Amino acid sequence: MKKLIYLLFFSFLTSCSSFSEYSKETKKGFDEEDRTMVSNEAANLKTITFGDFKFATSQKEFRKLNKQKPQFKEILFYAKTTDVPYEYYVLHNPKEVIKNESFTYKDTIIGNSRFVIAVSKNAPRQDSEFIKKMVLSLR
Template sequence: MRVLLFLLVLSFISCTPFSKYSKFNKTQNCYEAYVCISNNSLQLKYQSFGGFKFANDKKAYKNLQKGKKSPFKNIIMYGWSNNLNGDYYLLLDNERHPENYQYKDTIIQNRKITIALSNSVTYKTNTDFLLNFKLNK
């Protein structure tokens, strides 16, 4: 009985919407107002605007979202911008599609990677830029 209770508690504690690959994310400033995000384990390279705050784990996500639950699972990275009044997710093997997001998928090394960009980011130049993938070379 104690073992079952321990396993149940452990499953709730370790439950996270973030992918096991999110811990391999690296961010660095590139160019003037941009941030380059890479994840070598997924062969992913992504460029974002510099005004975003990022989360790679559940704790950082809760701090940015004030405790709100994520609408997605298998999050590689989460970005939120007060300047653009919106957010986006980089997702691995996404199967959820809430209506308040727009999506772009790509396949990298037989894995589906999705960008989910909130519809509150409306300026076309911004959405086109944020829905763009780059592969590591």
């Protein structure tokens, strides 16, 4: 009986995800200037970013890129580069954002959705500004 309780408790813990229900619909591609474009039709969002990023749209993909626990909830996607090591998160309609001192933030409204972009402070200033600026409406 104890084993069953531990098994149920463990499966409950691992089933909790920091990712938004819309994250599965996130797609990656390229724009006309051959920059990486990340879009999500359901969230009405597209972003332009640099080509050296690896992306996660699920807890499983996140664990492959980062051994730590996600810093936020309601993650639409997570991006990480090792060229100049830094990371960023795009959050979709977060109920609450507990500000971590290791990140800079941009809060924006597109349509009826709130997006928070959290870029690690070790990102080059120009990269951080570009990432935050290139969060756009899909329509």
